[in-house]
Amino acid sequence: MRLLQFAFLVALTSGLAAILIYITGLSSLYGSNRISDEDFEALLSLQSGFQKCVSANGLGLQAVSGKDYCHVTINFPSDTVPKWKDPNSGELEGLSFEFDLCEAVATWERVRNSTTILTKEFIDALPNGWEEYAWRRINKGIHLNRCQNKTLCLEKLSLVLPETPPYFPRQFGRCAVIGNSGDLLKTRFGKEIDSYDVVIRENGAPIQNYTEYVGKKSTFRLLNRGSAKALDKVVELDETRKEALLVKTTIHDIMSKMIREIPIKNPVYLMLGASFGSAAKGTGLKALEFALSICDSVDMYGFTVDPGYKEWTRYFSESRKGHTPLHGRAYYQMMECLGVSLSLSLSIGTSNHYQACGMSLVGKHLISYAVCLVKLIKIHSPMRANPNRVLKWVPSRSTIKAARVASEKLLRMVGAGSADPLSACSLIKNRDKRKPASIPSLRKAAIDHQKYVKGATLYPLERSLGHGQLCTVQAG
Template sequence: MRLLQLGFFLALASGLSALLIYITGVSDLRTCDQFTNESRFGSIAVSTKRFQESVNGLGLQAVTTGSDYCKVTINFPSDTVPKWKDPKTGELEGLSFDFNLCEAVATWEQVRNSTTILTSEFIDALPNGWEDYAWRRINKGVLLNQCKNKTLCLEKLSLVLPETPPYVPRQFDRCAVIGNSGDLLKTKFGKEIDDYDVVIRENGAPIKNYTEYVGKKSSFRLLNRGSAKALDKVVELDETRQEVLMIKTTIHDIMNKMIREVPINNPVYLMLGASFGSAAKGTGLKALEFALSICESVDMYGFTVDPGYKEWTRYFSESRQGHTPLHGRAYYQMMECLGLIKIHSPMRADPSRTVHSVPSQRTITAARIASEKLLRRVGAGSEDPLRACSIRKKLAKRKSTSVSGLRKAAVDHQNFVKGTIMYPLEHHPGHGVLCTLPKD
């Protein structure tokens, strides 16, 4: 076990150790001698000044925990004023947050190879899928007697349940996820945002009257339960009426009625996601999960993580009581420093908003392999992507995904997985995936 942890650390040494120095500033490099030799850190020390300049823009502190190289704690400065209170205890949110880098690297790589849209073939292929799972995606589904009347459940899901995923991994190149933070009003990112191939927005965030700040393009919109119940109002936010609406919770009779009677012609789907536990919550995280499952690269706007930003507002209205905002900000910063996303913030002086010392893709790949073995993930370390399949179903009626019109990266991925569609299995102990294979 220790050797696997050491393997993970060495794999990330050139990138992640740089990240730790980048966030905390270079202190005593000799404390790292137990993990690797000084020459490896020598090249990082040469770039100390650059790392310190980056630290000045962030002001966070990341420290490892004991001898467990996977665990890291990200601290906000002591003068940070938290605003969120736990509704149960009344206590203010803390300033320190623990993360497991091994789990993050392994799980997000799985997301990039999977679909995040619920389909009928997933439910059909899942053992007892209708009896044990389908009713959970229907509001008040507990009253449906575990979908023993499959026809009734299918009727409630039919308007949001495609047979197969409408999108594949790496289908789009550059994607932007737009949050709702008031920091968007500090910089006119509108034209920059509209240059992306895909723009993903959240809940009821408006576009009209704010285009110079948030752009006007909108490809997808992630919806929580409250926003989804107002589908008729949500579709009016995009003048083109072409947004794809992604609901992260359950389908409700009210939604079905609006889709049929308004009518709502936008595509509407339910999300199927990976398990992140309590590490991060909210629509923002689900929007990133969806984006990383269909995009080559993902940038974020309206999610300022820098501790110097002390406002807790939305760009279009008063802020609402949300969920652990500092925890979420720390998680997003971890994602950026692992090379998963890029955060655009008006708090950073660098006009190109570059975060230095992010691990290379080669480094992340090595770390991912070591992490999978350490965590004993299904198919750990295998070059065959199908080894991660906990459940395999060859569906006679499913044909291979058409690659006509897809960008080369998406076609290459389809060839790599042999036309297999991978679905995350929520709360699966080995983080395995359900795989549906095309007929021969």
């Protein structure tokens, strides 16, 4: 009898502990961050849909619930053989990775409304921008050639800074970001890649001799520190010499070589960018970030390793140390299963010349209306080679939108929950009276976006000031 009573007390205690943990978890969501029942349901719906999406599209990956409704863990199949070792600890890369869905949906939405190119306007708008921010940007690292003449260094930095953003959100339609995975050699994606409006490549990845696999078109190339130091070799990769080069680091010795030693005709810009989150790093993620800030949709090639993974390889050389291919693969799967954008349009044409998501015949004209879910991010690889591959269980736009509102509240982001893009501004400065940047034939989507943000330029603030943005608005 006493044994049964003891067992009953243990069970009761365990049950109360579980309830306490549950209530504690809810209090962290509801209490200090003040989210509503609707917000809570949105996060629950997002996590549930996300888990189904990974299971249906992840080629063996599985997502399981984490410590709350923001966190998930993506697990690789147990028979996956990791090869990458941490250079410090010597430990093999793991098979489980934790991600924060709330941080992802909240940050990406702001990236898509931002410019990710460093401009003089941005630095001028920062408090003590030239004295502090610009000075830090060109003096990173203690073993590098430090800039001794501050005035000269600032002048050098000015030479590669446009006054205002050279590219706008929604400026381009379909964009392809090309990674360097050896998996590219398994499928001839070349013609498919060349069909995109914009193609973004990384570092010193060659085109010649690989066109049937990686295409020949190249609009932008994102460079890390090592590639920027070899700028003379990088510019030779593009025969047209029109490829815009985006440098994601700013060091004094690199600036000297870039501006003084190599007379190049290619446009050169510095990547501003806001970190996608603590789990995101590397040139590939920065290339995707840039693409999200200027494109309607982004397709990824050469970024992943499919089941049967043995070791990360490059399509053009030996693999480089420092890559964590399994971690990246899991992160890209998260991007694919969260990336949905809503496309709205209204057009009038003839039934012979127009196709849209919905149509109505009015007199002699066909009124075409589109309220279509457009996949924002899509992974292509040897096992995902069908360009018309249908993604299953992707959370709806309404789910993403509601979860984004809840996530902003949880993260205590500036302007959380507001539909006004200017509410996210941590810093606001009136724009100097100057002629707007001239871009011929700007797409209607980009023009509509300019109206949406009321003509302001929004800059990410690199995870500072409550995840806000710096906004420059029309004077007066």
